[in-house]
Amino acid sequence: MSVQTSSSYDALRAAIVSGEIAPDARLVEVEVSAAFGMSRGAVRTALIRLEQDGLVVREPHRGARVRKVSNEEAVEILQARAVLEGLAARQAAERIDEAGQTRLAECLARQRALLERDDLLGASDANADLHAALLELSGHSTAKRLIHALHSQTVRYQYRTILIPGRSAASVEEHDAIVDAVIGGRPDDADAAMRRHLSNVAQSVRRRLIPGDIDMASRGAL
CATH class of the missing domain: 1.20.120.530 (GntR ligand-binding domain-like)
Incomplete structure (x- = not known):
């Protein structure tokens, strides 16, 4: 894993955990890329890891969103x-x-x-x-x-x-x-x-x- 990919994941994860990105918020690749200065590939890799962490839900044809805990x-x-x-x-x-x-x-x-x-x-x-x-x-x-x-x-x-x-x-x-x-x-x-x-x-x-x-x-x- 590249240093850029790792730091991108850490930055996005921190924003979700801190509440800066709210539960149920949509994570549109192009918007996340612009907001965090990440490549589209780095965004996709980060979202996969965040899904494994239980912080993000990815849905077919709907993209990713921050998982909301009931x-x-x-x-x-x-x-x-x-x-x-x-x-x-x-x-x-x-x-x-x-x-x-x-x-x-x-x-x-x-x-x-x-x-x-x-x-x-x-x-x-x-x-x-x-x-x-x-x-x-x-x-x-x-x-x-x-x-x-x-x-x-x-x-x-x-x-x-x-x-x-x-x-x-x-x-x-x-x-x-x-x-x-x-x-x-x-x-x-x-x-x-x-x-x-x-x-x-x-x-x-x-x-x-x-x-x-x-x-x-x-x-x-x-």
């Missing part, structure tokens, strides 16, 4: 993440050092500060940073790869669950329990706290408490 599938993905991220939290608790403890405490403090300023989307970013830090600290490369693949398909929910009434406060309490267990070196508690956290998010999605799609234009996402 609430039902989002619940299943969150359930799978609960198991994998529970494992990661367990591993992090077993491996945690002083630098890792400081990093987690800072992530949690930043989320609290943003919520106090009613910056819900900023708090959502801090939430993602905390999960990413726990995953990195776990040192579990297989869990990291699988979670990355699952999370990329549900990125829009990251910015919507925070809008559920009462969910932001609950999220901080749940994260506090996770961080406390990891910093305290309690693997069983860390695993259980992470599973409980993501199970609660899944329950919110299952009960269809998620608000309608929000305008992410100010963030470069739709």
Whole structure:
């Protein structure tokens, strides 16, 4: 695979995962080529890989579009993440050092500060940073790869669950329990706290408490 093809795939994938290109959006080869400075061949190759990633659907005579994840599938993905991220939290608790403890405490403090300023989307970013830090600290490369693949398909929910009434406060309490267990070196508690956290998010999605799609234009996402 050429360097150009690889970088083209990465750029297009990042735009989809970030929400810059919205779910169900049509991916017209000539338009994608112009927008990303890609050759038509590079676009076609990237779309094939993105279909394999589960991010794009290609339909005969209709072209490609960004795959939209239903609430039902989002619940299943969150359930799978609960198991994998529970494992990661367990591993992090077993491996945690002083630098890792400081990093987690800072992530949690930043989320609290943003919520106090009613910056819900900023708090959502801090939430993602905390999960990413726990995953990195776990040192579990297989869990990291699988979670990355699952999370990329549900990125829009990251910015919507925070809008559920009462969910932001609950999220901080749940994260506090996770961080406390990891910093305290309690693997069983860390695993259980992470599973409980993501199970609660899944329950919110299952009960269809998620608000309608929000305008992410100010963030470069739709």
